Amino acid sequence: MAWFISNLSETYESRTIFTLNYRNLPDSLLLGKNAENQIEAKLRTSGFQFLYYKIFKRRIDVDLSQVIYSNGGYVIGEDALKKQMDQQLSQNISLLELDRDPLEVDLYQVNSRKIPIQPKLDLKLKQNYILDGKISMSPDSVVVKGPKNEIDTIQTIKTAIVQLSDVSADFSRTVSLTFPKGLDNSIFSISTATMSGKVSKFSEKIFEVPINVVNVPEGYQIKTFPNTVTILCKATIDRLKEIAASDFEVVADYEQLAGSGSSTLFLDVVQSPLKVYDIKLEDNSVNFVLEQQ
Structure with missing residues (x-):
């Protein structure tokens, strides 16, 4: 035992393998799958240190900047x-050479893009409730880097x-994001x-709106029967108070x-307030008479 301990205290030159840990990767580059993960180095140090390396593998940080x-x-x-490795090795270890x-x-060089997130939602609302506005995502996009x-x-x-x-x-x-397959060399920010x-809870309100006839022939006027139409509007209770x-x-x-000779005109809603759930005309058409002025 004394002989063994005495020999371990002696200084030797030998080779050992270090695991590489890459860090400080530049923003414009990505690490490929074939990157070397080990390096062999020739060291001069005590037998105790070599024994330690045999039992415990040592990691070396490689600054890619x-x-x-x-x-x-x-x-x-x-x-x-060598300079990077020397800074991480003990003072009693001399780095003699590397295997490469x-x-x-x-x-490899990478580009980056901001990709919008598309929500997938199967939503069933309670009766008389509506989705007030669009589904929002936070963040609303993903930054992807890759070829x-x-x-x-x-x-x-x-x-x-x-x-x-x-x-x-x-x-x-x-919610988790689902990424497309086949993007082996791309990374995503989140x-x-x-x-x-x-x-919001919604309600209904009826509005009586006048009918506006357009493109009437010159020298004529049109009278519709009736001259107003009923619109059923669905919106939140607070919004209906403003309409x-x-x-x-x-x-x-x-x-x-x-020139068809018909006495019926079809109606169209060309203007309606924002932030309403639904609008519906009570009648889609109206009768009329054309009178010469």
């Missing part, structure tokens, strides 16, 4: 790599399906997002007859 482009690839020169010069790093030929194929990133039933209140859910929506009949415009276009 010092990478350079040379002969069609990215490399870190031997001097730069320089260290080639599998890196141009990969990321240019992506139009939207969809969420996993969220199923909600009998909903009568505002909701918010954290993997989840928050889906939320505002739910007036003047916010609607109903038009009957005389040119639609095209």
